[in-house]
Amino acid sequence: MTKAELEGLLNRQKTAFQMDPPGLERRMDSLKKLSDIIENNKERLIEAVNKDFGLRAREETLFLEIFPLQDEIRHAMKNLRSWMKRRKVNGAWFLLPSSAYYQFQPLGAVGIMGAWNYQVLLSLSPLVDAIAAGNHAIIKPSELAPRSAEVLQEIINSSFPEKYIHCVTGGAELARDFSALPFDHLFFTGSTRIGKKVMAAAAPNLTPVTLELGGKSPAIIHHSYPVKLAAKRIMAGKLFNCGQTCVAPDYVIMPASLNEEFEKHVKASVEKFYPDMNKNQQFSSIISSDHFKRLQGLLKDAEENGAKIVTLGPADDPYKRFMAPRLVFEVSHEMQLMQEEIFGPVLPVLNLETMEEAVEYVNDNPRPLALYYFDEKKKRINWLLRNTLSGGVTINDTVYHLAQHNLPFGGVGASGMGHYHGYDGFQTFSKKRAVMHQRRLAASDFLHPPFTDLKKKLIHVLGNLTKV
Structure with a gap:
């Protein structure tokens, strides 16, 4: 896929998102569909991973990739309604009688770059969080495990509309072009060396990044x-x-x-x-x-x-x-x-x-x-x-x-930045949006210019009341 084709794909996803951001029902349906896709293609995925490595025990792929991924989907579906709820907070006293709350809203179209060592888990686990948060997504599995990347591309692209969720495959050149796209968020799993390059490629667009790297544990x-x-x-x-x-x-x-x-x-x-x-x-x-x-x-x-x-x-x-x-x-x-x-x-x-x-x-x-x-x-x-x-x-x-x-x-420092899994992954792919609702009559109206002597005294009183 060329750079121009990648840009066109991202633009189509952004346009589709703006027209109809996924709500609770579509998110739940998509998570269920993803779970079904994984279950129905479980043996194909296991065999592809085995071929990528030359030898990977079936039980190891089940235990370390398939089972955790399915359990993560189950956990997200169980908790998604609660995660999406608007949450009230205590308002500032001097802004009474206003109310304040925050709500999580999807970012838009996000990019996910997987890793070869656990190709299935590390490509699709961030996707679970992105779907739960209400985003559209483009996935790029690692080219170092090409057989599992091909299976992922086939099962994802045959199950979801391109404008919603799509998987692309390719080598280092495509990876460079992918990381330079103006995503609303970019999620990368891999080495610290490549993570630095991904972050540098994302910087001109001010694309926020989550880097899941490594290190000496x-x-x-x-x-x-x-x-x-x-x-x-x-x-x-x-x-x-x-x-x-x-x-x-x-x-x-x-x-x-x-x-x-x-x-x-x-x-x-x-x-x-x-x-x-x-x-x-x-x-x-x-x-x-x-x-x-x-x-x-x-x-x-x-x-x-x-x-x-x-x-x-x-x-x-x-x-x-x-x-x-x-x-x-x-x-x-x-x-x-x-x-x-x-x-x-x-x-x-x-x-x-x-x-x-x-x-x-x-x-x-x-x-x-x-x-x-x-x-x-x-x-x-x-x-x-x-x-x-x-x-x-x-x-x-x-x-x-x-x-x-x-x-x-x-991770932290050289081992990465940002978090995912469960509620933290939902937050990573969301905007925690602050909302204040002011009433028709509000004390803050008395603080508008011009600053008369009365208002100066009022500001002085407020200053004394807010001292620690």
Whole structure:
């Protein structure tokens, strides 16, 4: 699709929106239709994702993409009437007898740019929020997962009018043109590097953006916490989709005295999760040869700089893009795998002896999308929450905070800006519009010019009454 064709599509959507903004009934019907589309094409989507990766377990796509997406639609439909309600607020006393309220109104025509690692979820989850908020939308799935992008394009475009919801596919050039369109809001999921380019492309139009990026999400283990349980939960979150998850634990911080026990329990967990790892058809492949080579380069750099690498499975297979999990000990901050988001089955272990040292290290680096802390002591947990900043936090587990519909999901700083999921997603794609309703007789009429002596005295009295 050319740039001119994209512009024409957006203009048609904007015109259609202005003529008939979706109300409650159309929004509910569209959410139900989207749910039906996903259910009716579930097996096609699962197979397309599997082909994109070379291997992705059916159960993993169901558990990590299809089920959360359907549950998000269910949650939106259950709560949409309440979300749309006008909400009264207390008016300013000096503007009595006016009343004040706010209401959420749709923005117009929005753009959504999905991500390859969870193509179905990360393309359609923002669409759920956009539909619930009453917008028209154009979706652009990631070209790095072309088979799932093609299926999404077919099922969306055959089910919704072009002027309402439409899906476009294409490579980097189309992505550049897409992000430069004058959307009423642009939602992007992907890397921090590309996020900067998307934001720069949107800036000339002053298009507001939500950026769901990534970062190095730490898992901090307090020495008092059961290492076996921490190891199991960290590796479960780490190895979903072979580590190609934006909120996967990127590295572990713990005292050196826990290394031996942690390694033992990590090995046991991996063996339990993925017996016959390279044969059981449940351990995902790396998305592309380029990404496979990048991960191998991170390991090579770490080993050349003194790291100890523990392989937790059979030999890698570049042809199948199979990569066994690794633990990496004796790491330093200068190593490449401690400088960039790993996005693979490689888990560095950074040995810091105290909680204060761990928090200082996290705070000295770009703010992560997620932070995981393993401890039972409420006082220490609260101290860590006060003294760190991240997109989200899970205590004594990993990843699952993003599945909480009543919690916002989003990054901070280099890991992103803005939120979505549930009510927060509805707000992201809405204008929270302020409305004041003044009465025929109003005290504010006495404050109009000219400022007579009486009015000056009145203003003086008001000034005294409003002092803290």
